[in-house]
Amino acid sequence: MRPFIRAAWLAIAVAPIAAHAKPIAFQDGWTAMAEYGTDTMREAQVFYAPRYWWSGGLSATKIIADDGRFEREMPGAQLNYLVKRWNLPAAQGNFFVWGGLASARGFDTGGERFSAVFTQKLGAQLDYETRSVYASAKTDWFHSSRFTHRVDTVQLGFAPYEHDYDELAFWFLVQARRINGGVMAGTEWVPMVRLFKGNFWIEGGVNRDRRAQLMVMMNF
Amino acid sequence: MKRAIVALMIGGAASLGAQAKTIKMEVNGLVCAFCAQGIEKKLRAMAPTKDVYVSLEKRLVAVALKDGQDIPDATLRESLKDSGYDVVQVARTEDSLDAVRKAAKEK
Numbered sequence: 641m642r643p644f645i646r647a648a649w650l651a652i653a654v655a656p657i658a659a660h661a662k663p664i665a666f667q668d669g670w671t672a673m674a675e676y677g678t679d680t681m682r683e684a685q686v687f688y689a690p691r692y693w694w695s696g697g698l699s700a701t702k703i704i705a706d707d708g709r710f711e712r713e714m715p716g717a718q719l720n721y722l723v724k725r726w727n728l729p730a731a732q733g734n735f736f737v738w739g740g741l742a743s744a745r746g747f748d749t750g751g752e753r754f755s756a757v758f759t760q761k762l763g764a765q766l767d768y769e770t771r772s773v774y775a776s777a778k779t780d781w782f783h784s785s786r787f788t789h790r791v792d793t794v795q796l797g798f799a800p801y802e803h804d805y806d807e808l809a810f811w812f813l814v815q816a817r818r819i820n821g822g823v824m825a826g827t828e829w830v831p832m833v834r835l836f837k838g839n840f841w842i843e844g845g846v847n848r849d850r851r852a853q854l855m856v857m858m859n860f
Numbered sequence: 861m862k863r864a865i866v867a868l869m870i871g872g873a874a875s876l877g878a879q880a881k882t883i884k885m886e887v888n889g890l891v892c893a894f895c896a897q898g899i900e901k902k903l904r905a906m907a908p909t910k911d912v913y914v915s916l917e918k919r920l921v922a923v924a925l926k927d928g929q930d931i932p933d934a935t936l937r938e939s940l941k942d943s944g945y946d947v948v949q950v951a952r953t954e955d956s957l958d959a960v961r962k963a964a965k966e967k
Binding site: 662726727730769804805841 | 887888889890891892893894895896897898899901902914915916917919941942943944945946948
């Protein structure tokens with residue numbers, strides 16, 4: 641598989657995590673996200689929010705180089721904090737930061753395996769949305785004694801119609817992403833489709849190799 | 861003059877006696893149905909709540925009250941704040957929730 645295709649696959653795979661999703665649902669609320677479907681990315685997260693401005697929980701991320709030469713699995717704990725929310729008459733903006741600790745395992749380039757490697761995670765997200773337009777910028781930074789990766793994501797989206805509370809929401813998005821540390825080269829552009837209704841969210845895409853990925857999320 | 865004062869008192873008493881059926885709140889930041897689930901969850905957990913209606917288009921959250929019950933404005937504002945939103949205005953009406961819903965859906 642050509643590097644570009646594999647990179648696009650990765651971008652599709654991680655897109656849901658960086659997308660519209662917010663790490664804090666509401667006070668006394670749970671957010672659960674699971675994504676599966678590519679050779680290059682897996683992630684599962686469960687957060688509980690004691691207050692509307694912070695949440696904590698478990699997060700497990702697996703990153704695989706686009707050529708398969710290394711892998712990192714990073715199960716751990718994560719805290720999320722809402723620094724600022726702008727509730728406007730017809731829009732909302734948010735600035736989130738988060739940090740976490742994980743115990744990484746996997747193998748490096750050359751096949752040398754490792755486990756129980758202390759890993760730090762830091763991240764931030766700035767987003768703005770109306771009922772028809774969405775924009776976000778997000779960064780995630782993973783650091784350990786064996787590796788460092790930064791994932792930068794910018795998304796722009798629009799809704800072909802403005803959904804209401806009891807209606808099915810439908811969105812088109814375009815994502816630009818860079819992942820450093822040897823995971824991929826250059827910037828990937830990924831088109832996506834998203835549907836949600838009630839407390840259930842599903843989205844997916846198919847890459848140029850016709851390989852599908854799926855992500856589901858629930859608030860409760 | 862006396863009659864006018866009495867009429868005012870009676871009118872005031874009647875007004876106080878009138879029981880609001882529905883609370884309507886104008887809410888800022890209400891743009892995503894998935895993200896607004898917390899509003900419904902929190903309001904439905906309140907004992908006086910009979911039903912809840914949310915309209916993103918009208919930026920409206922409405923609560924139908926059980927007979928003879930009410931929710932203080934401060935409690936409503938705090939509840940919406942805990943859901944991540946800001947209440948701009950609170951109003952009470954004798955209209956049913958169905959009537960409020962119907963009015964909100966009218967373009």
